[in-house]
Structure formats: C-alpha cells, structure tokens
Amino acid sequence: MSSKQPRWTQTWLGGVRSAGVDLGYPGERLGMPEEGSGAVAGFGRRIGAIMVDWLICTWAITQGLLRIDAAATPWMPVLILAVEYLLLVGTMGMTFGMRLFGIRVAALGGGAPGFVSVLARTFLLCLAVPALVWDRDQRGLHDRAANTVVVRL
Numbered sequence: 001m002s003s004k005q006p007r008w009t010q011t012w013l014g015g016v017r018s019a020g021v022d023l024g025y026p027g028e029r030l031g032m033p034e035e036g037s038g039a040v041a042g043f044g045r046r047i048g049a050i051m052v053d054w055l056i057c058t059w060a061i062t063q064g065l066l067r068i069d070a071a072a073t074p075w076m077p078v079l080i081l082a083v084e085y086l087l088l089v090g091t092m093g094m095t096f097g098m099r100l101f102g103i104r105v106a107a108l109g110g111g112a113p114g115f116v117s118v119l120a121r122t123f124l125l126c127l128a129v130p131a132l133v134w135d136r137d138q139r140g141l142h143d144r145a146a147n148t149v150v151v152r153l
Contacts, residue, residue, distance in 0.1 A: 026138045030108065030149060040138050041103040041150040050131075052097030057081040078126050085122040090115055102153045113148045121146035 027033070027040035058077040062070050070077050088095045093112045094104040105121070107113040113121070124130040124142035131140040139149055 023136055030137055037152055039152050041152050045101040045103050049097035049101045052100055053095050082122050082126050090118040103150050105148050106151050108147045117146040117148055121148055
C-alpha cells in the first residue's frame with residue numbers, strides 16, 4: 001500500500017491547498033497587499049482587540065464607572081460594546097483595542113465605512129456567530145454584510 005493518500009482524501013483531510021489549489025493570500029482577490037499597512041489583519045490581532053474592548057466595556061465601564069453588576073444584567077456589557085463600536089468605529093475607524101493591536105475597519109472601496117455599514121457590522125458582531133464564520137479573506141459574515149474589511153495600520 002502506498003504511503004501517499006488518494007486525491008479525494010487529500011482535499012477532504014488537508015483542505016484545498018493540499019490538493020494543489022492556490023487560493024492566494026488573504027485579501028489578494030480584494031486588491032489588498034500581502035504584508036504591511038493595508039493588509040488584511042490576522043485572526044490573532046482581531047481576537048486580541050475584541051478581548052481588550054470586551055474587558056474595557058465589562059470591567060472599566062459597566063462595573064467601574066456605572067457600578068452595574070455585569071452578572072445580574074449580562075446584556076449591559078454587550079450594549080456598551082455596541083455603543084463603543086458605533087461611536088469609535090463610526091468616527092475613527094477603530095476601537096481602543098483595535099488601536100492597541102494596530103488594526104482598523106475599512107470600507108472595501110477604501111476609506112472609512114459609512115454609518116449604515118458600521119451599524120450593520122456592530123449589530124452582527126454583537127450576535128457573535130456571524131463574527132465567527134470567516135471566508136478565505138479572513139472576513140467574518142459581519143464584515144461581508146457591511147462591505148468592510150479589517151486591515152493593519
């Protein structure tokens with residue numbers, strides 16, 4: 001028996017790249033650079049940024065400033081996160097966590113996303129599931145619906 005797997009199992013077990021299909025780098029089909037400023041932000045930076053923003057909204061604002069027990073009202077940190085995203089991404093293109101990790105939200109055509117895009121993206125981000133389903137360009141469903149992409153600074 002040969003040590004080489006049949007082609008159908010290579011595709012199934014190893015993904016399409018193991019079958020010899022070149023999908024390019026994330027963002028290539030969107031016209032973005034592979035590295036440096038303007039390149040699609042990786043998973044680690046995005047997760048780090050949302051964790052910082054979540055901690056700010058949960059501990060610093062909800063429990064620290066407003067003195068609201070986040071365990072008693074679990075929807076309050078999500079509401080504050082939504083307000084943070086609407087205000088900061090809508091005006092500066094990034095949140096505190098995004099700035100710390102060197103990323104920002106951009107419209108697909110370039111520049112800052114419009115208010116409707118930020119509103120749709122924020123709503124879907126707060127639902128969590130759309131943000132966890134990604135395409136090959138590392139864009140979540142919330143980014144695809146809003147025609148946005150998270151890029152490096």
